[in-house]
Amino acid sequence: MDLGLKDKVALVAASSKGLGRASAEAMAQEGAKVTICARNEAELTAARDGIAAKTGAEILAVNADMTNAEDIANVVQQTVDHFGGLHILVTNAGGPPAGYFMDFDDAQWENAFNLSMMSGVRLIRAALPYMQQAKWGRIINITSLSVKEPIDNLVLSNSIRASVHGLAKTLAAQVGKDGITINNVMPGYTETDRVKQLVEVNAQKSGRSTDEVLAGLANPIPVGRIGRPEEFGALVAFLASERAGFITGVSIPIDGGQIKAAF
Secondary structure, X not given: OOOOOOOOEEEEOOOOOHHHHHHHHHHHHOXXXXXXXXXXXXXXXXXXXXXXXXXXXOEEEEEOOOOOHHHHHHHXXXXXXXXXXXXXXXXXXXXXXXXXXXXXXHHHHHHHHHHHHHHHXXXXXXXXXXXXXXXXXXXXXXXXXXXOOOOOOEHHHHHHHHHHHHHHHHHHHHHHHHOEEEEEEEEOOEOOHHHHHHHHHHHHHXXXXXXXXXXXXXXXXXXXXXXXXXXXXXXXXXXXXXXXXXXXXOEEEEOOOOOOOOO
């Protein structure tokens, strides 16, 4: 299937590794021109070179911190200046710290809100005019399955990521007439560096092997394993495509069936 992404311009936030990189690589493989961004310059350069070598696509790398409003405005502007427009935006940021309700003070709640909510707000605000000008756009927010089924010790993520879904549903009704769709993807456990680090830490603390910890993560997942980054990237590429023009305002889990809710 031709997804119709050739020469489309995509910006993927927090994309030097993990789900962001998988999303950028999948769209580059389909012929999109892609801007990636991250805070770590060495990791960002390596990601740019790796994606370009694998896909043959033109990749722009821009240093940006998703908690910094000026950085967000700059990465959008550099994308438009370099490629001449912007058609696809993937919002993404590292998750806020784990913990329980009484563990966090006001400052920590505000920091989590700035990271998980305001990064998306600022990216969309900066990118939307270019999509409206082109009369075509795709916005995909990377959130978490915790929005649908809260995770016990992730009160910040459970609470704040849900607001991203409310924003998307509201915007979908407002920008559909401009040829713009906006959707959310809710990943479950996936084979990223972050999950591997969490597995190693858990293994050390519990005295179990990493294989045992991984098996514990996979146990409640009906397909019997955690996800692969390329599977996630494929979903993002489809939602970014011409073929997904009638899908908007929805939240799609990619979790191997882990979420038990029927709706």
